[in-house]
Amino acid sequence: MSITSLLLVILLGTVAAYFLGDARSRQVAKPIGGVRHLAALPSYYASMVSLWALIPGLAVVLFWSIFDGPIIESLVRGVLPIETKNLPPEQFGLVMSQIHNIVAGVGSIEQIGLEYQPAVQRLQSLEKVSSAWMPILTIIVLVLGCLMGLAAVTAKRNARYSVERIFNITLFVCSSIAIFTTLGIILSVLFESLRFFEKVPFFDFVFGTHWSPQIAIRADQTGASGSFGVIPLIAGTLLISFIALLIAVPIGLMSAIYLSEYASTRVRNIVKPALEVLAGVPTVVYGFFAALTVAPSIRHWGDAARDWGAANDIAWLAGLSVSSESALAAGIVMGIMIIPFVSSLSDDVINAVPQSLRNGSFGLGATQSETIRKVIFPAALPGIVGGVLLAASRAIGETMIVVMAAGLAANLTINPLEAVTTVTVQIVTLLVGDQEFDSAKTLAAFALGLFLFVITLALNVIALRVVKKYREQYD
Amino acid sequence: MNTAQKTNPEAAVEIPGKYQTVGHPLLDDPKMTVRSTSVFYAEKQAIFDVDLDIGKNEVISMIGPSGCGKSTFLRCLNRMNDTIDICRVEGDLRLDDEDIYSKKIDVVELRARVGMVFQKPNPFPKSIYENVAYGARIHGLTDNKVQLDELVEKSLVRCGLWNEVKDRLEEPATGLSGGQQQRLCIARAIAVGPEVILMDEPCSALDPIATATVEELIHELSENFTIAIVTHSMQQAARVSQRTAYFHLGKLIEVNETSQVFTNPEHKLTEEYITGRIG
Ligand SMILES: Nc1ncnc2c1ncn2[C@@H]1O[C@H](COP(=O)(O)OP(=O)(O)O)[C@@H](O)[C@H]1O
Ligand SMILES: [Mg+2]
Numbered sequence: 001m002s003i004t005s006l007l008l009v010i011l012l013g014t015v016a017a018y019f020l021g022d023a024r025s026r027q028v029a030k031p032i033g034g035v036r037h038l039a040a041l042p043s044y045y046a047s048m049v050s051l052w053a054l055i056p057g058l059a060v061v062l063f064w065s066i067f068d069g070p071i072i073e074s075l076v077r078g079v080l081p082i083e084t085k086n087l088p089p090e091q092f093g094l095v096m097s098q099i100h101n102i103v104a105g106v107g108s109i110e111q112i113g114l115e116y117q118p119a120v121q122r123l124q125s126l127e128k129v130s131s132a133w134m135p136i137l138t139i140i141v142l143v144l145g146c147l148m149g150l151a152a153v154t155a156k157r158n159a160r161y162s163v164e165r166i167f168n169i170t171l172f173v174c175s176s177i178a179i180f181t182t183l184g185i186i187l188s189v190l191f192e193s194l195r196f197f198e199k200v201p202f203f204d205f206v207f208g209t210h211w212s213p214q215i216a217i218r219a220d221q222t223g224a225s226g227s228f229g230v231i232p233l234i235a236g237t238l239l240i241s242f243i244a245l246l247i248a249v250p251i252g253l254m255s256a257i258y259l260s261e262y263a264s265t266r267v268r269n270i271v272k273p274a275l276e277v278l279a280g281v282p283t284v285v286y287g288f289f290a291a292l293t294v295a296p297s298i299r300h301w302g303d304a305a306r307d308w309g310a311a312n313d314i315a316w317l318a319g320l321s322v323s324s325e326s327a328l329a330a331g332i333v334m335g336i337m338i339i340p341f342v343s344s345l346s347d348d349v350i351n352a353v354p355q356s357l358r359n360g361s362f363g364l365g366a367t368q369s370e371t372i373r374k375v376i377f378p379a380a381l382p383g384i385v386g387g388v389l390l391a392a393s394r395a396i397g398e399t400m401i402v403v404m405a406a407g408l409a410a411n412l413t414i415n416p417l418e419a420v421t422t423v424t425v426q427i428v429t430l431l432v433g434d435q436e437f438d439s440a441k442t443l444a445a446f447a448l449g450l451f452l453f454v455i456t457l458a459l460n461v462i463a464l465r466v467v468k469k470y471r472e473q474y475d
Numbered sequence: 476m477n478t479a480q481k482t483n484p485e486a487a488v489e490i491p492g493k494y495q496t497v498g499h500p501l502l503d504d505p506k507m508t509v510r511s512t513s514v515f516y517a518e519k520q521a522i523f524d525v526d527l528d529i530g531k532n533e534v535i536s537m538i539g540p541s542g543c544g545k546s547t548f549l550r551c552l553n554r555m556n557d558t559i560d561i562c563r564v565e566g567d568l569r570l571d572d573e574d575i576y577s578k579k580i581d582v583v584e585l586r587a588r589v590g591m592v593f594q595k596p597n598p599f600p601k602s603i604y605e606n607v608a609y610g611a612r613i614h615g616l617t618d619n620k621v622q623l624d625e626l627v628e629k630s631l632v633r634c635g636l637w638n639e640v641k642d643r644l645e646e647p648a649t650g651l652s653g654g655q656q657q658r659l660c661i662a663r664a665i666a667v668g669p670e671v672i673l674m675d676e677p678c679s680a681l682d683p684i685a686t687a688t689v690e691e692l693i694h695e696l697s698e699n700f701t702i703a704i705v706t707h708s709m710q711q712a713a714r715v716s717q718r719t720a721y722f723h724l725g726k727l728i729e730v731n732e733t734s735q736v737f738t739n740p741e742h743k744l745t746e747e748y749i750t751g752r753i754g
Contacts, residue, residue, distance in 0.1 A: 363553065379600045
């Protein structure tokens, strides 16, 4: 019986337990004068019984699937020839997987040697036992749980509390899954990075100004020793993020001010959702917009300016060169992408400034723009800064637009018309395609990931702190 | 004095839009005059055809049950109602015989002449000094730092706050106690040099001791300013004001000398309110 159909059986059993519990509680209620004399409603008893059936059933399946493999393996190991047992782990693993293959019907025993015959037979019989007993045991446990649950249906027992507690535990487990997953990702990135720093010194990575992660694969290759200086990537990331913020902060802020202070309710109800649609456009769409529309037109205007400069003898203009992929194009489009972050967060904090402050200012004879500049903006500033920092961390982590529009060349430059590359883009290029998983090149991706994570985490922490401090001010 | 007396006050109140205020709503030499003034929030009428004069250097208090339109009426006097989208004011309102709703008037200048203090102290999240200097800065009342310092000091002294805050002018105003904050807001209003000060329940968020200080301050300010104060407390009205106006469901029912309103009200509704049967 496959896991899927077993889960289906468990589900059916749970539903059956629910109805049994419901019926049982009504039965209990009858002699004592009806449902209102029970400590809880029948639906609670029903839920309780179904949970009593569901949880042990699921637990059996879960533990069986986890421990089934290792236990069978250790039993099979017992009948292997002694010299096989002493093989190094990789070769031993190979043998084991060959045995598994044969049991599954791939290949034949003659290919690996008859001395493995007992192991194959052992594995075969164990797997048969396992797959026969798992469903049987599961169903037994399910039925037992259901019966115990039914026995627990008494007038005095308050099933509401049991259900409440189980609900509580379920929620707790779900939230811990999220936390532990994050923790797991961080730890794995951290350990892979440590492996990277065994191959490439930490300071070479952090302070190196040259990035070219090509490594000689064959000994006779030349000119590709690989260098892993992260500075050009950081510079590229910061350059693009800076351009993006240069676009997003003024536009986002001003539209927030317009929406919260000037716009009529009708306009606001149309414009605010429209702005937020910008946040819903998939980044890959922004990406090809940047690569196919914005970058070529920047190049086009750049060339036009150069020709005009050449015709009019303006030396610096005549020497202008615009690459077809540029930091400017990626930055502009990324800026448009993060406008809604800035505007909607700023809008929230501006709205949170109490109306009484506006009244106070108007009451002293201030105009609307004076009130905004001198009272509302300073009062909302910490919150706005928080919003901008969140937008910045979004910009730094953004990948798709830069992959498509900013190029791959790791130039260390502050000229926005040149191609640059960013941390995220390099992570992508390091990992796409076939890679060995322990070369410095692939491990570098983890180090970059860690670097990026630390930067955005720091930005987020600062942003949240600032926003929180601001909130406290008016509570 | 133009006295609007009438024979059957209750009957008059029952006819919507057509009633007469009892007592002495009008004066000979007023600072502000309000004539046939009605206020609407969208379709809903909040003030009905009010006639009232506010005298020079007098303190007039507005009393009445919650929602009767006291705040709405007060906000007409410096056009704070303009900041509420759905609010519409009809009628003729004058300050020193100048129509404050005419196209020619500059609202900003009007609000500098008719200052306002609100129910909840609302200091700006700036330093104490900057709060008081705010109005002077936006209206360009001083030419240099020395004059500004002087103005700030003078305003704080007048509000009896100077000794309490002179060593901490650069600290945030939000750190002051409620009563100090409210006096700061009054200092902020008088720093602009208004002629009239509107106060909307200025003590309702304060404890009794802070209330006493603010009342004393109002009393002192009445020497130089015209003050219109909305209050929920009849004792307060009795303590600080010369005249009292009683509002009921958006109508101005009675205006008389404060002592008369509280001892011998002319109108039945006023009497019911005073004796605690309405409100
Ligand atoms: N901003 C507003 N929008 C709509 N209706 C309002 C607004 N402010 C006050 N009102 C209405 O106008 C009436 C008078 O309110 P208000 O002047 O605040 O009364 P008071 O200050 O005497 O308690 C009330 O019925 C109130 O619901
Ligand atoms: Mg009010």
